[in-house]
Amino acid sequence: MQAIVVNSLGGPEELRITQSPAGRPGPGEIAVQVSVAGVNFMDTGTRRMGIPTGEIPFIPGVEGAGRVSEIGPGVTEFAIGDRVAWVFAWGSYAERIVLPVTSAVRLPDDISDEVAASVMMQGITAHHFVTEAAPVGPGDVTLVHAAAGGLGQKIIQLVKARGGTAIGLTSTAAKAEVARRFGADHVLVSTGDAFVKPVLELTDQQGVDTVFDGGGETTFHASMKVLRRHGTLLYYGAVIGAVPTVTLRELPNSIKISYPVFRDHIPTREDLVRNTEKIFQLIRSGQWKIDIGRRYPLRDAAQAHRDIESRATTGKLLLFP
Incomplete structure (x- = not known):
């Protein structure tokens, strides 16, 4: 063969x-x-x-x-x-x-x-993220990294199906149109950690309930900054560069960090x-x-x-x- x-x-x-x-x-x-x-x-x-x-x-x-x-x-x-x-x-x-x-x-x-x-x-990954690892409910506001990719599209659609709001992050304007087509309520074109200020502005400085971050170490710490009190950072970027490290005292706003394992x-x-x-x-x-x-x-x-x-x-x- x-x-x-x-x-x-x-x-x-x-x-x-x-x-x-x-x-x-x-x-x-x-x-x-x-x-x-x-x-x-x-x-x-x-x-x-x-x-x-x-x-x-x-x-x-x-x-x-x-x-x-x-x-x-x-x-x-x-x-x-x-x-x-x-x-x-x-x-x-x-x-x-x-x-x-x-x-x-x-x-x-x-x-x-x-x-x-x-x-x-x-599909199983997105279902795991949105229904079990960091369950999204009606009215929850989420931030989805790489929103135009295959996984990002599925996360956005499942967030919307469960009554949540999806803010998508993409690297280009063309990808932003794809994220909108798959249901993102707002889309920001951003690279690195430049998304912090516009996300806080979109949420009246309150932040989001959940961040789905597959961007690796370059976005991990910035993602923590856009979470509201008791929010969840769901991290899945283990194959992208170095794995980020954080001490418990660094966690702001009583946030939670989830690292979901597929199996x-x-x-x-x-x-x-x-x-x-x-x-x-x-x-x-x-x-x-x-x-x-x-x-x-x-x-x-x-x-x-x-x-x-x-x-x-x-x-x-x-x-x-």
Whole structure:
């Protein structure tokens, strides 16, 4: 099978298409013919820092959609030919993947493979952020960094679906229009920490209830400054540069800091199935519109990484074997 293989950690040039052996599923596993794989900013960190097992070479990518082509011993959840989507299964940048059934869900007929591959990582992440890690309720005011990106769009739409107000931050005027299209009540074009003054002005110096900050160390301390009393800074920028540090005495206004871990929203397969069904229902109802920013053939995975790292893209990036 063809796959994108990382033989050495480094830049996008390390993503090379190669003929790779197709694995066979073991107990509790399925093999899937990949129709589409999702590209996430997290993948760029994997390319630079490796996968948790430390294994090199490896095939990157953690989400996608396709059809079951083989089942391992003891598998009863799926049958050959079933359409499935998965998340957090390493090796998704390939024509075929072997993955545990605990990472997969069956796709309903009204959810396309492209849509599924666009929401398994970012959709579950946004749902975790807005419903559990820092729950948004009616009347809450939120600040969403990188508001035009695939994750930012989903956060904004879910904030609005739950009755909140969304202030979006983007790096360009063109991206600001995208954030408005996906429901942002206000959009500020800002880089670095320049957003502090305009956010406070928008909120009559009161600040916001929640900040969703994936900007890394450069924005972390500024995000604390725009929170109102007892507000929450939800930080998720671990793959962007240095991890910020803070002492408890530095925290202003009795704020809370949340660092949500993806698997804590889906600790079991039952949780994965339940939460993905909630996400599919948001799509069916029109409360979540999915923006596919760019599509690439599998061989152009390196270009997809260059594009996502340039911050020039909006919406979800997808790879097609």
